[in-house]
Amino acid sequence: MTQSTAQKTERTDPEHKAHVLTLPLEETQTDRQPHHYERWLVAKLMRMAGSPPLRFRLWNGDVIEPEGQEARFVLRLTDPKALYTLVANPNLAFGDLYSAGRLEVEGELPDLMETLYRSVHAARQKWPRWLDALWRNHNPRSTGISEARENIHHHYDLGNEFYQLWLDRAEMQYTCAYYEQPDLTLEQAQLAKLEHVCRKLRLKPGMTVVEAGCGWGGLARYMARHYGVKVHSYNISREQLAYARAEARRQELDHLIDYVEDDYRNIEGQYDAFVSIGMLEHVGKENYPALAELIKRSLKPGGMALLHSIGRNRPMLMNAWIEKRIFPGAYPPSIGEFIEICEQGDFSVLDVENLRLHYAQTLTHWMERFNENQDTVSEMYDEHFTRAWRMYLAGSIAAFRAGSLQLFQVVFTHGTNNDLPQNRKDLYTRPAAPENV
Amino acid sequence: MTQSTAQKTERTDPEHKAHVLTLPLEETQTDRQPHHYERWLVAKLMRMAGSPPLRFRLWNGDVIEPEGQEARFVLRLTDPKALYTLVANPNLAFGDLYSAGRLEVEGELPDLMETLYRSVHAARQKWPRWLDALWRNHNPRSTGISEARENIHHHYDLGNEFYQLWLDRAEMQYTCAYYEQPDLTLEQAQLAKLEHVCRKLRLKPGMTVVEAGCGWGGLARYMARHYGVKVHSYNISREQLAYARAEARRQELDHLIDYVEDDYRNIEGQYDAFVSIGMLEHVGKENYPALAELIKRSLKPGGMALLHSIGRNRPMLMNAWIEKRIFPGAYPPSIGEFIEICEQGDFSVLDVENLRLHYAQTLTHWMERFNENQDTVSEMYDEHFTRAWRMYLAGSIAAFRAGSLQLFQVVFTHGTNNDLPQNRKDLYTRPAAPENV
Numbered sequence: 001m002t003q004s005t006a007q008k009t010e011r012t013d014p015e016h017k018a019h020v021l022t023l024p025l026e027e028t029q030t031d032r033q034p035h036h037y038e039r040w041l042v043a044k045l046m047r048m049a050g051s052p053p054l055r056f057r058l059w060n061g062d063v064i065e066p067e068g069q070e071a072r073f074v075l076r077l078t079d080p081k082a083l084y085t086l087v088a089n090p091n092l093a094f095g096d097l098y099s100a101g102r103l104e105v106e107g108e109l110p111d112l113m114e115t116l117y118r119s120v121h122a123a124r125q126k127w128p129r130w131l132d133a134l135w136r137n138h139n140p141r142s143t144g145i146s147e148a149r150e151n152i153h154h155h156y157d158l159g160n161e162f163y164q165l166w167l168d169r170a171e172m173q174y175t176c177a178y179y180e181q182p183d184l185t186l187e188q189a190q191l192a193k194l195e196h197v198c199r200k201l202r203l204k205p206g207m208t209v210v211e212a213g214c215g216w217g218g219l220a221r222y223m224a225r226h227y228g229v230k231v232h233s234y235n236i237s238r239e240q241l242a243y244a245r246a247e248a249r250r251q252e253l254d255h256l257i258d259y260v261e262d263d264y265r266n267i268e269g270q271y272d273a274f275v276s277i278g279m280l281e282h283v284g285k286e287n288y289p290a291l292a293e294l295i296k297r298s299l300k301p302g303g304m305a306l307l308h309s310i311g312r313n314r315p316m317l318m319n320a321w322i323e324k325r326i327f328p329g330a331y332p333p334s335i336g337e338f339i340e341i342c343e344q345g346d347f348s349v350l351d352v353e354n355l356r357l358h359y360a361q362t363l364t365h366w367m368e369r370f371n372e373n374q375d376t377v378s379e380m381y382d383e384h385f386t387r388a389w390r391m392y393l394a395g396s397i398a399a400f401r402a403g404s405l406q407l408f409q410v411v412f413t414h415g416t417n418n419d420l421p422q423n424r425k426d427l428y429t430r431p432a433a434p435e436n437v
Numbered sequence: 438m439t440q441s442t443a444q445k446t447e448r449t450d451p452e453h454k455a456h457v458l459t460l461p462l463e464e465t466q467t468d469r470q471p472h473h474y475e476r477w478l479v480a481k482l483m484r485m486a487g488s489p490p491l492r493f494r495l496w497n498g499d500v501i502e503p504e505g506q507e508a509r510f511v512l513r514l515t516d517p518k519a520l521y522t523l524v525a526n527p528n529l530a531f532g533d534l535y536s537a538g539r540l541e542v543e544g545e546l547p548d549l550m551e552t553l554y555r556s557v558h559a560a561r562q563k564w565p566r567w568l569d570a571l572w573r574n575h576n577p578r579s580t581g582i583s584e585a586r587e588n589i590h591h592h593y594d595l596g597n598e599f600y601q602l603w604l605d606r607a608e609m610q611y612t613c614a615y616y617e618q619p620d621l622t623l624e625q626a627q628l629a630k631l632e633h634v635c636r637k638l639r640l641k642p643g644m645t646v647v648e649a650g651c652g653w654g655g656l657a658r659y660m661a662r663h664y665g666v667k668v669h670s671y672n673i674s675r676e677q678l679a680y681a682r683a684e685a686r687r688q689e690l691d692h693l694i695d696y697v698e699d700d701y702r703n704i705e706g707q708y709d710a711f712v713s714i715g716m717l718e719h720v721g722k723e724n725y726p727a728l729a730e731l732i733k734r735s736l737k738p739g740g741m742a743l744l745h746s747i748g749r750n751r752p753m754l755m756n757a758w759i760e761k762r763i764f765p766g767a768y769p770p771s772i773g774e775f776i777e778i779c780e781q782g783d784f785s786v787l788d789v790e791n792l793r794l795h796y797a798q799t800l801t802h803w804m805e806r807f808n809e810n811q812d813t814v815s816e817m818y819d820e821h822f823t824r825a826w827r828m829y830l831a832g833s834i835a836a837f838r839a840g841s842l843q844l845f846q847v848v849f850t851h852g853t854n855n856d857l858p859q860n861r862k863d864l865y866t867r868p869a870a871p872e873n874v
Contacts, residue, residue: 314781340773350791352789408786416555
């Protein structure tokens with residue numbers, strides 16, 4: 001692996017590079033013998049992480065085996081400084097070192113990460129206080145109106161061509177798909193997700209929908225196409241909106257869809273449905289009361305709301321590396337914090353569904369395509385970027401598999417609304433996924 | 438209406454009478470002219486309650502009309518003292534005065550109560566502080582192990598013959614039914630509820646289930662009969678357990694069911710499923726962390742848990758009259774407090790369903806049968822008791838219709854469990870209700 005500093009394509013502007021850490025690799029590489037306290041540090045690190053089944057290979061080739069078990073994975077550290085960086089703050093350093101090629105992995109990356117998640121989660125209960133304080137994640141950065149613009153630009157404006165390399169070819173969905181059957185293709189599962197959401201909202205022709213955070217606009221187009229509703233979709237990612245508008249025109253749906261380049265906080269009017277797929281993660285806990293107020297004033301008396309978001313079983317900060325390098329400002333709410341939004345708005349929660357393992361499968365499909373296109377990605381950006389994104393995808397697969405992340409769809413309505421479906425049977429009367437995509 | 442003090446049947450023991458308020462009616466009855474400030478008080482009361490469409494008829498026949506609208510109901514007060522009692526604390530006094538026959542209603546009682554619930558809920562936002570403090574509900578009494586016994590005895594040991602007069606004849610279910618179709622009979626809907634719960638728990642033959650609070654044992658028998666599982670059901674109501682055991686023997690299911698007369702807190706062992714239908718309302722908020730711990734230790738690694746309970750959209754104390762006269766110690770949790778149990782146990786919430794309007798319909802069916810049998814009830818107890826229970830049923834219908842109460846079914850599992858159903862389609866593949874009951 002080489003450390004490229006040259007710009008390989010126009011996409012590699014300074015801003016896009018800013019979010020991957022560039023360490024002076026040459027200065028830290030060494031073949032020297034590890035000190036005995038360095039070996040002790042590795043052993044200590046393994047114990048603190050719950051003794052996962054992995055072998056460490058140090059910079060000079062020395063090997064440290066796991067205690068009392070077969071190793072399933074090998075972690076290779078290229079230099080002594082990488083070890084110190086890792087020990088000081090594994091949450092942040094693991095991804096950084098991997099991205100920089102100073103930590104190499106033998107074995108399937110998602111499997112290793114899942115093993116680590118499970119092992120650390122179980123071990124954490126017994127950590128001494130000082131370690132819990134040291135290895136903690138940081139508070140997410142601000143998600144105020146102006147900072148939100150930067151946060152979103154950082155990730156979602158990386159370039160539509162980049163996301164097209166590995167997202168589904170049906171509607172460019174960058175959120176959890178719905179694997180109604182385990183063997184669906186990514187395209188089928190993403191369309192099934194859109195259908196499932198529409199059914200939960202009980203859409204009928206002529207209704208009006210407002211969408212907070214629309215990505216490349218696929219849900220709005222699906223709703224307009226299949227349910228004949230009028231959609232107002234808000235987004236602050238300019239690259240995504242350009243795509244969304246062009247695609248709506250191409251599909252001759254632009255008379256039904258208004259893609260608005262504005263912050264969700266500026267939503268106006270009243271609608272039959274309020275929907276937000278994968279935006280709550282970027283809203284920030286401090287803005288939940290305002291979000292509750294916003295939904296309350298935007299929803300007609302008989303209207304239905306659906307929030308779809310990554311979440312947690314209990315409150316926990318976002319992994320430091322993900323918040324710092326991948327998703328600035330991100331905070332997935334615990335299910336309790338999620339529900340608090342509904343309580344604050346005096347809403348009635350009608351339906352909660354957890355699609356956790358569906359997200360693991362979605363990410364697995366994404367990662368397969370990402371890996372198939374990794375040379376192209378490295379040409380568009382550089383090797384560091386490619387490794388960072390591989391780690392992000394693998395780590396996310398692992399987090400959903402290990403139960404560190406959840407995916408909640410929550411349907412709610414005004415507390416005074418009695419125009420409710422009799423039951424949820426209508427969500428399941430016919431397949432949600434199309435047969436051939 | 439007469440104030441009976443004689444014991445009409447063996448059922449009317451002093452304890453059972455203790456929970457209905459006996460006011461010295463004769464002393465307060467009067468025909469005197471109302472003072473002008475008494476008329477002012479009534480008008481004020483109406484405004485504070487959000488000006489609902491009801492007419493007051495005072496003890497001497499004087500009428501006070503609602504402001505600017507047609508009256509849909511008439512409230513008749515038999516004596517001046519009733520007015521003062523009502524104004525001082527409507528939450529408690531409305532039910533007491535109705536039970537004592539000192540407040541009479543013209544119009545459908547559930548409709549009146551729904552109108553009042555909606556009107557007061559909307560008006561409350563504008564109440565002055567002093568009124569909010571005056572008209573508040575009280576904290577529920579203790580639900581410690583010994584007090585819980587008294588609380589449960591007070592209500593559930595009223596006598597199986599009494600409950601048989603108006604509950605379903607299929608499995609004596611005293612919890613929300615599931616109206617898969619709106620025109621189901623009470624019997625069909627209660628059996629559909631049991632089936633729906635079993636499906637949500639994904640029961641398979643040979644599994645073991647523990648049930649906290651089993652009523653007359655219908656769920657345990659249904660599970661044993663239809664799913665071939667082994668059930669341990671806990672209850673502290675002796676009358677209910679006697680019925681449950683006799684019925685299990687009669688159905689030759691006693692080899693599969695162990696009805697345990699003990700507090701749920703003493704549950705031991707590990708099971709494939711943990712279920713509790715309509716007990717959480719009696720658990721008390723202060724005991725939620727212990728309940729979370731209990732479920733955590735009682736559930737096998739791949740086990741499923743389901744809690745079914747009355748709840749709220751946001752935290753609120755139980756209506757004072759219901760807590761004092763009907764359900765001592767009762768506190769329906771808000772959905773957030775409900776979910777907190779799952780967070781405390783490090784569980785993963787899989788599914789939440791709100792069956793609010795199903796409970797309104799269940800109660801409507803109960804009330805129809807109760808009214809058909811009201812003479813029998815009055816003979817078993819007395820007229821005061823009958824009126825109190827009519828108010829309880831009507832008020833409950835109203836509370837569910839107006840959205841003041843909700844009914845949540847929450848399914849969850851250990852956060853580490855990956856043995857999850859692909860989706861919820863299997864809950865809906867065939868009708869849950871039997872065709873002929």
